[in-house]
Amino acid sequence: MYKFPKMMNTLQVSGCHFDTKPSGWHYPRHHHPLFELVCCLEGDVQHVIQRDTITLKPGDWLLIRTGVRHESSNSANKPYRYFNIHFDLDDLNIRRILSLQSYRVVRADQAENTRLPACIKELSAIISRSQPPAPGDDEQKLNFEDQILLQSTTLLILHEVLHLLKHAPDKEATPSTDPAGALSAANLAHTIEERLTQQIDERVLIAETARDLSISRSQCTRLFSKVYGLSPRQYISRYKLNAAKEMLSTSNLTVTEIADRLGFRSPSHFSRQYRRWTGQSPTEYRSK
CATH class of the missing domain: 1.10.10.60 (Homeodomain-like)
Structure with a gap:
């Protein structure tokens, strides 16, 4: 018999959405109590994290640790479209991996060989099937099958990003001077x-x-x-x-x-x- 370990951990997802920002858009310096994961879909965007400036282009992903102050700007002459998710989970070993550095960048050439592009397509398909938000609400209405699919796709995104962070050294991360x-x-x-x-x-x-x-x-x-x-x-x-x-x-x-x-x-x-x-x-x- 092959028996899998018990899984008692909880994933919290907040602010999972697609959005588009115009040229000249700027979000001031802030921080979150959750991890933030951003994927640039069109255009490009500059993130200032601590003292570093990182430019994301289509297909690039950025993971920002909880509590790290950052700001974002679209200084290009074209709209910036992106996917964003704020999340937390109570698996302590995974948290340790996610928290090793203030931020990590996964470039498009790394991501294209994973299931991340397919996950974005899946999430876009879920949105296209969803019902418009009710008046005064900003959240799409999903049937129960798509709710489960949304959760599983979100977990798969985290799996792919964690795999890349563990096995692909990232030169674009907060360096250690000591x-x-x-x-x-x-x-x-x-x-x-x-x-x-x-x-x-x-x-x-x-x-x-x-x-x-x-x-x-x-x-x-x-x-x-x-x-x-x-x-x-x-x-x-x-x-x-x-x-x-x-x-x-x-x-x-x-x-x-x-x-x-x-x-x-x-x-x-x-x-x-x-x-x-x-x-x-x-x-x-x-x-x-």
Whole structure:
């Protein structure tokens, strides 16, 4: 028998859309709490990310890490058409890959040998079949088959981009002026991650972890956030959510026992937090 691993992770997608901007369009400096993935379809656009200026041409893709400040401009004498998606996911290993650098560029010659062009065609076909938005709304109406197809195509896009990021070195990424320092920071962040996850069932404060590693709490948070794209506290929440989902779905542990294993003060505290995470109580989630 061949048995696949359990998959309990959640993908959050926000702002998935096609759009066209005229010549002279400019979006001021800003940042997002989610990852941003942009594909240039027609024209070209300049993105200023930190101190770097990147020009995207048709077929190029750009991934921007959470929290990275950037701005965009269309200075060409023609419209700029693009596909854009803001997303987040609670798979911590994937987040680590996505957060290694402030941004990554996938050029058209890299993307054309993947399924990315076919994915864009699929999304365009979904849009063409959709119903116009209701008055006062800006979202297309999809039937349930196309809703599922939209989710699966979005996941496939992320799969293709992740594959390229893992196997194709990108020269157009934030350079490290101190490779040894960057390596030690990554190692330290991984050490913090190990300590946090090893002691997940204990009421461990970030300050204690920082003190044990002889760094300040602010240093601990800054280093960890740079490598993982999340603060240590956010990381613990994601880790606990995944662990809670798995125990609720695959074990006979009571809610009280799960709350205790995850270090919550009480079952009611766990239930309140779980509802904040998922919109459901642990009991409701388990029954479904």
